[in-house]
Amino acid sequence: MPLRSDQLATHGAVMLDSNTVRFALWAPDAHSVEVLLESGQRLALQAGRDGWFSATLAVVAGSRYRFCIDGHLEVADPASRFQPEGVQGPSQIIDPAAFSWEHRHWQGRPWHEAVIYELHVGLMGGFAPLIQQLPRLAALGVTAIELMPLGQCPGERNWGYDGVMPFAPQHSYGTPEQLRQLIDQAHGHGLMVLVDVVYNHFGPDGNYLSQYASGFFRQDRHTPWGAAIDFRRRQVRDFFIENALMWLHDYRVDGLRLDAVHAINDADFLTAFSRRVRQSIAPGRQVWLVLENEHNQAELLADAFDGQWNDDGHNALHVLLTDEQEGYYADFHPKAIDKLARCLSQGFVFQGEPDRHGRPRGTPSAHLPPSAFVLFLQNHDQVGNRALGERLTQLCPPPALRAAVTLLLLSPMIPLLFMGEEWGSEQPFLFFTDHHDELANAVREGRRAEFAGFKAFADPGQRAAIPDPNALATYSASRPQASEGRQHQWQSLYCELLQLRQKHISAHLPGCRALGTHIITDKALTAHWQLGDGRVLRIDMNLGTGAVPCMLPLPSTRLFCSTDPVPGRDQLAPMCTLVSLLPSQPPEHAHD
Incomplete structure (x- = not known):
């Protein structure tokens, strides 16, 4: 039991x-x-x-x-x-x-099979309506749904990162019983369920801990959300560890994604957390722990955690696709192709090098398997933290996006999709909350002030056009909707690529290792990995607008090409990704 x-x-x-x-x-x-x-x-x-x-x-x-x-x-x-x-x-x-579990014998799935679909439960209608989406996601090739934070937040709508009661599922999504029903039905469709949890801060409204348990916080350290949580105290550690155990045992979720652990300021807590969780899991059950961690601490991925969101990989790809270079994209511009090459061959881009502020970031990661990194082109942060919430369908040419999606879904890293991208959704995903009075004003003005340093919003009048997070219209505009004209084209692409991943790549990720990359131009590269069965996975990608010289593999080795190839074997077409499976042999001219 x-x-x-x-x-x-x-x-x-x-x-x-x-x-x-x-x-x-x-x-x-x-x-x-x-x-x-x-x-x-x-x-x-x-x-x-x-x-x-x-x-x-x-x-x-x-x-x-x-x-x-x-x-x-x-x-x-x-x-x-x-x-x-x-x-x-x-x-x-x-x-x-x-609650009576229908699929009580579910034991999870191996991590190397993970294809993660991140979603916001509220925008999908709530726990009960989301059940109706499960067959579609399973048929697409998704193997795990990741629910943005569920802990009770102020009001009826929120991203979930303002939670003040992490044990209580958000009441506007449905009841705990309906959440269990969603998870049970997901298991019936072969889908893992991951929950995003926030252990680095509490939200600004509805939390009274400081009035009777001030020891929850430490005044000598602060985060962007106020006084840091004091993880030195056993009672505080247990509070969050017990929360994780509740999701894993009471709700039978298959894994957790820990939000922004770089704000926790206590690495010992993270290893203790992992140890307590692992000790509680019965033999044979597969549970996965994933990090968001700007500090790029590779040591946490050696044995305590299974994977980390690879923001470095996203940022390099985003710069290559859009040529944006403001904010944190400045760290990846110029020479974004060099940084993407390092990501594909070594995991992290920043492994101790200084960022744009001169602060060293990260530790060496080349020894880690590619599956320790979760790669994505879009997620709630990277779309929603834009002033206008634009998706990549609005920011780059469709052929370039198609080429990048091919890399995402057929590379050995674990792919993550963001709700709606599989049908080419053009709806924005905006930052939304449901605060009132002075707090609402502070959140709205604070949100707009964040973009004062961006050229497009340097003028106060321009910043006034940034949607009010508390307006119902902001929330409603963020609901992904399929576009009839492009839906079938994008869904067919995702479905075909995920079928290829399942057939040729997923089962061979254990034992996979990078063999290196070869930079062709400032928009093109070739990457190689040796799969666990000895064969070599080769990906040639060109995000530029012209063909580039490249000695391509024989057509008989080809898994997929994102566009019509240039005739012959000596050029890679513009905005194209070619994926090949080669016999077991070291590739020529491969290097980092």
């Missing part, structure tokens, strides 16, 4: 049986704590050691409650399992054992 979080948790309200709940709150600054039930009952928690208040009480599933601190401060449970009325409402007791 799978473990449940009540066997692993110390924080929050967990059911011990159908009529008994253990309540626990870490409140080291409080003198007394009571549970207030909707019936009007006030039940005292007993003060224990190290700031804990707890009690085992006769309460049934579905009951709503708050904590009352020192007789006057009424708050929701920070480890609430559901907030049916939002962050300011009462918490609700949830019994995870009440």
